[in-house]
Amino acid sequence: DTAVSQTPKYLVTQMGNDKSIKCEQNLGHDTMYWYKQDSKKFLKIMFSYNNKELIINETVPNRFSPKSPDKAHLNLHINSLELGDSAVYFCASSQVFGGETQYFGPGTRLLVL
């Protein structure tokens, strides 16, 4: 059983396109996150959701819009993709908000051409 799953695993697209990445967790956790890991391998938080509500929105361009239809899902929609958006995007979840172990999905490798 996969605890945190993401689709797609790979995404290759052209500049200017709009794309979505989906995330689901079956752990019953209250909190979900999106992280971006760039080519230098630095993992940076983008968004945190607790009980479907946005808690943290780091300095991320508003082309990125997260949506949480329920506690088990957190999707990421990206408009007008740019070359600099190429990275690995990880979804994660934790039982409660702040300080708890986070469980990561396998990542979505996005390449913008």
Added chain:
Amino acid sequence: RKEVEQDPGPFNVPEGATVAFNCTYSNSASQSFFWYRQDCRKEPKLLMSVYSSGNEDGRFTAQLNRASQYISLLIRDSKLSDSATYLCVVNDGGFKTIFGAGTRLFVKA
């Protein structure tokens, strides 16, 4: 100063060696500390939490020094399978969990 800083390495060690990683953090109000492990092209996974009294899990020992604001990870009797990137992770006492850039370890036969 970065919020969480680690020596990026890489550390190249032979099997059986003992290796130590340090990590410093800038926010003195930080409350929770962790070491995660990330294998190449995989997701990060929790290795261990770090407690004020220090804690050990098999060959791995984690220490926290709040006065100096650093965390350490000691790996004894290194195995080939320990080759990975080790991420220092700090919760800022509020809503944010901050990952260090990671220290790469290569264990050679």
